[in-house]
Amino acid sequence: MVEVIDVRGLERDKRISYIFEKLEKEGELDVIIETEPKPLIKKLHDRGYLVKLKEEGDHVKLEIREPKIIPGSCPGASTIFRPSLEIVKCPHCGADIERWTDEIKGVCENCGKEVIFEIDSCVQWCEYAKKCLGDKYEEVMQTLEELKSAKSKIVDVRKYIKMEEVK
Numbered sequence: 001m002v003e004v005i006d007v008r009g010l011e012r013d014k015r016i017s018y019i020f021e022k023l024e025k026e027g028e029l030d031v032i033i034e035t036e037p038k039p040l041i042k043k044l045h046d047r048g049y050l051v052k053l054k055e056e057g058d059h060v061k062l063e064i065r066e067p068k069i070i071p072g073s074c075p076g077a078s079t080i081f082r083p084s085l086e087i088v089k090c091p092h093c094g095a096d097i098e099r100w101t102d103e104i105k106g107v108c109e110n111c112g113k114e115v116i117f118e119i120d121s122c123v124q125w126c127e128y129a130k131k132c133l134g135d136k137y138e139e140v141m142q143t144l145e146e147l148k149s150a151k152s153k154i155v156d157v158r159k160y161i162k163m164e165e166v167k
């Protein structure tokens with residue numbers, strides 16, 4: 001059973017040290033607190049803990065669980081942490097293009113057109129991505145957003161060309 005502690009009666013500046021003291025002994029902990037404690041959650045994340053927040057009536061419960069992932073250790077994160085070179089085909093002219101696996105855009109040396117690359121990584125959907133990527137998380141998510149908007153700007157013109165029947 002995970003121990004539950006209620007820190008609402010404690011002075012605010014004593015809470016964090018108390019919680020970490022407990023965590024060192026117990027490994028895992030449920031904490032009852034008035035509202036989402038952002039500085040505490042940040043400290044917990046920095047130490048690699050998983051934190052789940054549950055609203056329960058007039059208070060929230062933090063479920064603090066032991067770190068289970070070493071940042072960057074997942075194969076999906078390695079394309080971002082340790083980019084490697086790969087060869088992709090230019091969608092415009094079919095020429096080979098070298099790209100780093102963490103790059104989202106490049107220019108084809110053969111035809112000079114801009115090419116949007118795929119980032120094929122589980123960080124797009126993995127619930128532990130934030131923990132796994134650590135400091136890189138924000139940056140990567142922004143990159144993925146850019147990728148999405150770049151893609152949405154590509155219009156398949158074939159849809160708008162009416163094929164005229166040749167008689």
Ligand SMILES: [Zn+2]
Binds near residue numbers: 091093094095111
């Ligand atoms: Zn090309």
